[in-house]
Amino acid sequence: MRQDYISWDQYFMGISLMSAMRSKDPNTQVGACIVSAEHKIVGIGYNGFPRGVSDLDFPWQREGEFLETKYPYVVHAEQNAILNSTGSLNGCRIYVSLFPCHECAKNIIQSGIKEVIYASDKYAGTDSIRASKKMLDASKVVYRQMPAMQLRVEIGNEIPENDHAE
Ligand code: ZN
Numbered sequence: 001m002r003q004d005y006i007s008w009d010q011y012f013m014g015i016s017l018m019s020a021m022r023s024k025d026p027n028t029q030v031g032a033c034i035v036s037a038e039h040k041i042v043g044i045g046y047n048g049f050p051r052g053v054s055d056l057d058f059p060w061q062r063e064g065e066f067l068e069t070k071y072p073y074v075v076h077a078e079q080n081a082i083l084n085s086t087g088s089l090n091g092c093r094i095y096v097s098l099f100p101c102h103e104c105a106k107n108i109i110q111s112g113i114k115e116v117i118y119a120s121d122k123y124a125g126t127d128s129i130r131a132s133k134k135m136l137d138a139s140k141v142v143y144r145q146m147p148a149m150q151l152r153v154e155i156g157n158e159i160p161e162n163d164h165a166e
Contacts, residue, residue, distance in 0.1 A: 017031055076104050102127075
């Protein structure tokens with residue numbers, strides 16, 4: 001048996017980070033992956049505009065008049081993962097590349113998710129994240145950061161040679 005296989009945490013965080021790469025946001029790409037107690041993926045998402053709200057017609061910028069920024073239009077990765085989910089999220093955990101904002105924390109709590117595993121907490125200390133943590137604490141949703149070491153996963157070394165079209 002192989003010994004260097006990746007952990008469940010690495011697997012699902014990897015999928016979350018991969019999902020983030022689908023985002024059209026030029027500044028912040030976030031991915032989320034919701035997993036059941038049986039290690040089944042039940043929801044997945046990244047930050048983007050709602051269906052039919054075109055990336056070509058709506059703005060991705062962060063500054064200016066409210067209607068000219070992304071803020072009124074964007075659906076966060078966690079929200080998308082919850083909205084795209086295939087079943088009950090009660091007792092599930094969510095892997096996110098960035099600590100959830102206060103709006104997403106409310107969605108996470110109300111959906112029944114019980115654990116948040118995050119990669120980055122770069123907005124720690126902002127009011128949004130402080131409010132988020134206060135609510136998660138009060139609701140007994142636990143959260144933990146994945147060690148940076150575990151985020152580094154080498155891929156590609158087992159791709160069959162024949163499948164390469166050079
Ligand atoms: Zn959010």
